[in-house]
Amino acid sequence: MREIRLYNTLTNRLEPLDPLHPGEVRIYTCGPTVYASAHIGNFRTFVFQDILRRFLRSQGYRVLQVMNVTDVDDRIIHSAAAAGIGIREYTDKYIRAFLEDIDALGIEMPEELVRATDHIEDMVTLIEKLQQKGFTYTTDGSIYFRISKFPEYGKLSKIDLSGIQPGARVDVDQYDKENARDFALWKAPKPGEHFWETRIGPGRPGWHVECSAMSMKYLGDTLDIHTGGVDLAFPHHENEIAQSEAATGKPFVRMWLHAEHLIIEGQKMSKSLGNFYTLRDLFAKGHKPSTIRFLLLSVPYRRQLNFTEDGLMQARSSVERLRNFVTRLKAEQFAAGSNREVERLVETAENEFEAGLANDINTAVALASVFDFVRDANTAMDRGTFLEQDAPRAVAAMEKFDAVLAVLADRDDETLAKLGFSRPNQRMPAAEIEALIGERIAAKKSRNFQRADEIRQKLADSGIVVEDTKDGTVRWKYK
RNA sequence: GGCGCGGUACCCAAGUGGGAAGGGAGAGGUCUGCAAAACCUUCAUUCGUGGGUUCGAUUCCCACCCGCGCCUCCA
Known part of the structure; x- marks a missing residue:
């Protein structure tokens, strides 16, 4: 098995992946807080995690991934109350939307998708x-974690507690905590708020404890990989380490992977700047799921990604190029035989693709190997040195790449239609398209090019692109 | 201030002590009735700036400049 190296935030180094249970990688992923639709920045992180799990599986690992859904927090409690419904009912619709969104982006479902409110007992x-x-103390019914009892606190984010300057910013709850950095494990209920009656008293869980409880329940006391956005490293992940290791006395996570943020047109994404996009906002603007996925995955995860309109255009063209290649492989007739040179190209591409991903999920290198292959194979086809037996081999390679990338197989129209974004101007019946194309072929044969061009224009107006090929056949596709 | 990420062509972006990947856009060409697709050619003689180490640095070291993140329950 090829060695896979990943950048561990805990040690700030590239380290070889060495799963605790041979052949199986156990991953915990911080999922969404379901009080609103997820935004495009969330999906940068989720697409990264999807590439990671798909790559591990393509390398022969079993993957056991748990993703949490935070369906209880202040915003949810308040919003649900304002809407006059229970938090369960309130969050259900956002969970549904989230599942639709990740499906639209080709993100595989984790093996376990777990809701916080289903695990109060575990917490x-x-x-x-x-x-x-x-490790705890109680103030007014709220239970806090005492950081001073956990000397290793800060080892992930490398904060030095001794150097903290008290003062500048003070949490509103500080008065009931011994130390400003102590965090709530359990929060006493406030009047009118949703709460659970439990052995440790009435209340609701703090945010951090949910991830510790659920990750260890499903994955064991020590996880192979824990992922999330960079912003979560402190305090969320730091607190998870403290809770978990204090409770078990064992290392909680062997490798921490943090995805850099996405910015929009060079600016930090924020509601006040009005550059806060959900997936559906982008679909409504006419962007395809594959375009968005490609853009999100094209920049390696540890690098900040500048999400721009221009970037979307570039991503769209790139996906087109790859899809055109696969179409050509399947449609074109090649001379009998097989070419050892082509086989060599395939092997090189497969090798470099895997090597790129094995080096800290370097998607840029992986993509470069695919594009190299596409160009060289196209060249061989143009020169007639690409032979019949080479085609299935090349198709298989492309499918292998797509098992990780998931942008080649075209589900765009289907996905958009499912979400109510069907594009009626592209819905000309296939029979009508075929009829027009037949008429155009006849017109061309009789050298009536004016009529042929009229038909092509008519199809183009309906979003259909017609391509004449060398051997006389005609291909068409939706734009 | 502390911790961390980054500054490579018009845009996105990889990378290494010794020939600067890949994609998009642009320009020219081949093919085509014309297109589209594809292919070919072209597109970085300061890889943020200034020093240093070295036979040789974009790559190592130092300083500086610029952008960004976290240090507040934001992926």
Whole structure:
């Protein structure tokens, strides 16, 4: 098995992946907080995680991935109350939308998608364990984690607690905490708020404890990989480490992977700047799922990604190029035989593709190997040195690449239609298209080029592109 | 201030102590009735700036400039 190296935020180094359970990689992924639609920045992180899991599987690993859904927090409680419905009902619709969104982007479902509110009992058990070991204290019914009892606090984010300057910014809750950095494991209910009646009293869980409880429940005390956006490293992941390791006495996570943020047209994405896009906003503007996925995956995950209109155009063209190649492979007739040179091209591409991804999921290198292959194979086809037996081999390679990339197989129209974004101007019935193309071929044969061009224009107006090929056949596709 | 990421052609972007990947756009050409697709050619003689190490640095070291993130329950 090829060695896979990943950049571990805990050690700030590239390290070889060495799963605790041979052949199986256990991953925990911080999922969405379902109080609103996820935005394009969220999906940068989720697409990265999808590339990671797809690559691991393509390398023969079993993957056991758990993603949480945070369906209880202040915003949810308040919004649900304002809407006069329960938090479960309130979050259901956002969970549904999230599932539709990740499906639209070709993101595979994790093996376990778990809701925080289904695991209150597990969190209570974890908090009890921390209480027994003396890592907590209670103030007014809220239970806090005492950071001073956990000397390794700060090892992920490399913050030095001794150097903290008190003052500048003070949390509003500070008065009931011993230390400003202590965080809530359990929050006492406020009047009128949703709460659970439990062995540790009435209340609701703090944000951090949910991830510790659920990850260890499904993946064991020590996980192979924990992923999330860079912003989560502190305090969320730092707190997860503290809770989990204090409770079990074992290392919580062997490798921490953090995806850099996405910015929009060079600016930080924020609601006040009005550059806050959901997937559906982009679909409504006419962008295809494959375009968005390609753009999100084309920049390696540890690099900030500038999400721009121009970038979307470029991504769209790139995907077109790859898809055109596969279409050509399947449609064109080649002379009998097979060419060892082409086989060599395939092997080189497959090797470089894997090597790129194995080096900290370097998608830019992986894509370069695919494009190299596409160009060289196209050249061989143009020169007539690409033979009949080479085609299925090349198709197989492209399918292998797409098992990770997931942008070649064209589900765009289908996906958009499912979400209500069908484009009626592209819905000319196939029979009518075929009839027009037949008429155009006849017109061309009788050298009535004016009529032929009229038909081509008519099809173009309906979003259909016609391509004449060398051997006289005609291909068409939706634009 | 602390911790971290980055500055490579018009845009996106890889990379290494010794010939600067790949994609998009542009220009010219081949093919085509014309297109489209594809192919060919072209597109970085300061790889942020200034020093240093070296036979040789975009790559290592130092300083500086610029952009960004986290240090507040934001992926």
